[in-house]
Amino acid sequence: MLVIFSSMADDLNKSSLNRYFEPNFKSVHKFVPDDTLVLRIADIGGVVGGFYLPTSFDPSAATKVSNLINSIIDRYGIERKRVVLYGASKGGTGSLYHAMMAGLSCVSVDPVVDDSFYEQTYNDSHWTAGRLFPHKKEDAFRELVSLYQERERASFESIGVVCSPRSPLFKSVIGFTENIPEESARIFVSDNPKIDSHPGVSRETLRTVTGLINCYLLGLRTEPGKTYF
Structure with missing residues (x-):
């Protein structure tokens, strides 16, 4: 099963519910095994979504x-080692958080794990400041990784993170990954010169990301540690 978490909508001012449900990777069925169940999850909460995290409006978000993902796994009798959570940017936040929380594997592309860049550089373009969220992302992920370090983990759990020093989020992303237990962390660092921004990471690493998704869907695991490409 492949679980896809949406990134920010291509137009943040959409008036429809699609603002919370950007259909990333529309052609994914062409690139994964035929029997792969694909689950797409909308991100309701906040002005442009709640990053799949608790909000002040819905602390149980x-x-x-997690309950939805687990219910689909149980309904179809899917092996947990063949479940992959995928997303980029805001979707990367969701896939990373829920993989670590649920004991699953993920391919998370340049996730937003710290609010400061968008609040300070882009005048809070993600509307995360104020009282919409009970915790800052950096605090929520700090608590999450602490729980992840303490609990017993299955051997198949692979926390795959794709990032790039050419993204302004690189420092926060790579800093967070250093706290993931070594046996679980799979960090893929791209220095592709075509990457010129945060969105460019997802665009220019899609082939690598697709390969990782398929490996994890098939129950195969890459070596832990950092891989540069």
Whole structure:
């Protein structure tokens, strides 16, 4: 099963519910095994979504997402080692958080794990400041990784993170990954010169990301540690 978490909508001012449900990777069925169940999850909460995390309006939002994923796994009798959570940017936040929380594997592309860049550089373009969220992302992920370090983990759990020093989020992303237990962390660092921004990471690493998704869907695991490409 492949679980896809949406990134920010291509137009943040959409008036429809699609603002919370950007259909990333529309052609994914062409690139994964035929029997792959694909689950797409909308991100309701906040002005442009709640990043699949608890919000002041709905403190149980993250639990609801986890319960949905687990209910589909149970309904179809899917092996947990063949479940992959995928997303980029805001979707990367969701896939990373819920993989670590639920004991699953993920391919998370340049996730937003710290609010400061968008609040300070882009005048809070993601509307994360104020009282919409009970915790800052850096605090929520700090608590999450602490729980992840303490609990017993299955051997198949692979926390795959794709990032690039050419993204302004690189420092926060790579800093977070250093706290993931070594046996679980799979960090893929791209220095592709075509990457010129945060969105460019997802665009220019798609072939690598697709390969990783398929490996994890098939129950195969890459070596832990950092891989540069």
